[in-house]
Amino acid sequence: MVAAKSPNSNYDQKNNGLKKGPWTPEEDQKLIDYIQKHGYGKWRTLPKNAGLKRCGKSCRLRWTNYLRPDIKRGKFSFEEEETIIQLHSILGNKWSTIAASLPGRTDNEIKNYWNTHIKKRLMKMGIDPVTHTPCLDIQQLSSIILNSSQLNNYPPNSIGIMPNTNILNPTLLSLLTALLSSQSQNPDFQNPNFHHNHLDDSNNNNNNNYSTQNFQLLPSQEVPNNIQENQIQNTHFSFQNSSLPNIGDDQCMSVMENLGNEGGSMPNFDLRSLFSSYSTTPSSSASPSTLNSSASSTTFVNGTNTTTTSTEDERDTYCSNVMMYNISNGLNVINESGFL
DNA sequence: AATAGCTACAACCGCATGCAT
């Protein structure tokens, strides 16, 4: 609560000496007493009748946002926060509409909580709070790929197939770039239930069957060895999602130039490193810190859900869910021999 | 201990909307 200033300060001289600024306990009590006796409404005449030197607007705001008896105080629960995030992804800054789904919470309170907590958390996790999609830019993508290349000691300018290794397919590069540019265009992403749906799907997955399932980015600790052995080395990537836009050569070139490859030659690339770089690389490394919140680790696993242990962890699964969606819907990983 | 910087949130402001006249 904001402490009141001295009683006689902060009067609005151009508005009949009406007071502005923080409310005193005495003013609060006058307003409460009046409304308990006469009800609220007719805000213009209310302050005069209640003996308050305030404008009606100020009285209404004080009542609806603070003094109303049904106001719910205290920290937002995880469920409330998730509701806010989901509704915001559909409604945008329609705070009053969002507030209608959260009994006891005011639009002002939700708006403040969004701006001071949720928005910052999403940004920290690399999620655009406006579009609710990951906001990797081309430089960050380049950093991931370069980091992967360095981790595997690949020659930075090498091109083509590296036998018995996991090599960046130009299609993959295109796909990753296309993913970034298509995130805001996918209508499914706007579905308020999709996060839960995907969690449910994950729970139903058979973890041992890598052949047909989509791969997902989930919070985890390690990359299972069997993924390396069974899946990644003999993996064919293809566009399975027709909603992905085609991207031009200049965009691929842009990525490769960021890798320091003059003329855009393709570096060798380990897919497993790409994903594990999200999870295991310290924030001081070349991997994008924007995706690595301190409480969230994300790695390349197949179809497993995650168990969270703390509130922060629980909240960070939102980011994970976003990544899960984009990867699983954009990358359809099919077990085939012959990658390139 | 002092203080600069940061965070959280109550309150304000201007505009939009709905309704009565």
Added chain:
DNA sequence: AATGCATGCGGTTGTAGCTAT
């Protein structure tokens, strides 16, 4: 249809309290 008033809404600001140095 035009006007004015009451109320609602969303963006922004001001400031108390907290934290780091």
